Amino acid sequence: MGLNIVSDNKNELESHLIDVRRNLHAEPELSNQEIETSKKIKKWLENAGISVLDVPLQTGIIGEVKGQSDGPVVAIRADIDALPINEEAVSSFQSTIPGVMHACGHDFHTAVIIGAAYLLKNRQDRLRGTVRIIFQPAEETGHGAKSIINSGGLNAVEAIFGLHNDPLSEVGVLGVKEGVLTAGVDRFEINIKGKGSHAARPHEGIDPIVIASEIISRLQAVISRETKPSETAVISVTQIRGGNTWNVIPETVYLEGTVRTFKEDIRETIRKKIERVIKGITETYGAKGELIWHAGPPSVNNDPEWTNFASHIAKTNGYKVVEVEPTSGGEDFSFYQQLIRGAFVNIGVSGEYGLHHPKYTLNEEAILPAAYYFADLAEQALNKIYAENFAKKSS
Incomplete structure (x- = not known):
């Protein structure tokens, strides 16, 4: 043709x-x-x-x-x-x-x-x-x-x-x-490392699922409570992966998601706030948290x-x-x-x-x-x- x-x-x-x-x-x-x-x-x-x-x-x-x-x-x-x-x-x-x-x-x-x-x-x-x-x-x-x-x-x-x-x-x-x-488009990954334990004895471990749930909830407040209402921005957690059976608290949880912003200064500010949220919550529980940031197109x-x-x-x-x-x-x-x-x-x-x-x-x-x-x-x-x-x- x-x-x-x-x-x-x-x-x-x-x-x-x-x-x-x-x-x-x-x-x-x-x-x-x-x-x-x-x-x-x-x-x-x-x-x-x-x-x-x-x-x-x-x-x-x-x-x-x-x-x-x-x-x-x-x-x-x-x-x-x-x-x-x-x-x-x-x-x-x-x-x-x-x-x-x-x-x-x-x-x-x-x-x-x-x-x-x-x-x-x-x-x-x-x-x-x-x-x-x-x-x-x-x-x-x-x-x-x-x-x-x-x-x-x-x-x-x-x-x-x-x-x-x-x-x-x-x-x-x-x-x-x-x-x-x-929008400027960024992708993030979060690795949370706690301590695995029997589900019947959670006090013996550090539960990364509970930590992950707190991180997810707190990330929404970055937009609703820490970003000006006049500034359009979105944080969406789109994947959660952790654990493989009903009676074991896993050692790790993986999160993935995206951030959408319209201004470069807001884009960088939100990245820093996500880092702060992960650090604060994981340290409170005695766990470890890692943010992997994939900067996409502006x-x-x-x-x-x-x-x-x-x-x-x-x-x-x-x-x-x-x-x-x-x-x-x-x-x-x-x-x-x-x-x-x-x-x-x-x-x-x-x-x-x-x-x-x-x-x-x-x-x-x-x-x-x-x-x-x-x-x-x-x-x-x-x-x-x-x-x-x-x-x-x-x-």
């Missing part, structure tokens, strides 16, 4: 992009395992005459459409990994990989950006610079963006744009927001100028533009924004179920308009930067 030339026919292009999305949906791959996915993307790009950069990536692909050689560089990005979810939505292109599914719509993102790449290839002669086209692995682990950055994929890029589908919004709706859009923080620009281009492409509320979900697009300015938008896809649901679906009519939008966004961003740079040289 693939185009030998970039087609000007909208029906042909839409049909091809739907085929791309369905092909990826039927053969999903988990984070950092997107080997076949990467091969497919490379083939689709090269069949359309789009250059693929030789960069040190295990998975993921970076393409490039070069226009004016001395012009600026902008980037558009899609993520390509799937989730460890068994698909329940029945279709002719249902996942053929047991326990793996594109339940977050990254197959949609990939088809959209491939479509934008085709359209930009058609406009190559008029581009005022270069468009870097990033197909990023491992977004779901929170660190795939770092592999793109480490590969040099962001070198010389002056602005970057990304998308996520929104199944709870209708096709034709585009959501934007200046500033903080997603908040997506949309640049006001580029957000307004992205909103304007959306309106000229016929989208109904709405301002969205921040979400406590995470997105490693934020790592790019720590280095360069950019904007991240939500595209309505009229789904019946939310993201990460085993029956997640979307309306494929959203693909082609989004491809045109991202092609226009990249082209007009080049024009904007080129004009600004020219003005600086002339002044």
Whole structure:
């Protein structure tokens, strides 16, 4: 499957992009395992005459459409990994990989950006610079963006744009927001070591289950009693593991969970407070406690100028533009924004179920308009930067 030339026919292009999305949906791959996915993307790009950069990536692909050689560089990005979810939505292109599914719509993102790449290839002669086209692995682990950055994929890029589908919004709706859009996402593990004993003689041991229950209760007070009500933050303990029979108090208990915050100072403060809670409670009982902290992506923080620009281009492409509320979900697009300015938008896809649901679906009519939008966004961003740079040289 693939185009030998970039087609000007909208029906042909839409049909091809739907085929791309369905092909990826039927053969999903988990984070950092997107080997076949990467091969497919490379083939689709090269069949359309789009250059693929030789960069040190295990998975993921970076393409490039070069226009004016001395012009600026902008980037558009899609993520390509799937989730460890068994698909329940029945279709002719249902996942053929047991326990793996594109339940977050990254197959949609990939088809959209491939479509934008085709359209930009058609406009190559008029581009005022270069468009870097990033197909990023491992977004779901929170660190795939770092592999793109480490590969040099962001070198010389002056602005970057990304998308996520929104199944709870209708096709034709585009959501934007200046500033903080997603939460900073961190994962924690807590190891509690007490002293095992017979369940009938608890005084002879140090019960890590009782300690764990106190820690869990006290962690909720970090949010409800130690964090300003105006500051949005969440601590969720999502796993408890300890003990293996009814009449023995175990020696250890393991806890796991996540913290979601919107400000870096609050993020660091909560980590320190969790450490304090663990230390205080375990020492009170004469036990030992260990916190293992896995820092994930920070908040997506949309640049006001580029957000307004992205909103304007959306309106000229016929989208109904709405301002969205921040979400406590995470997105490693934020790592790019720590280095360069950019904007991240939500595209309505009229789904019946939310993201990460085993029956997640979307309306494929959203693909082609989004491809045109991202092609226009990249082209007009080049024009904007080129004009600004020219003005600086002339002044």
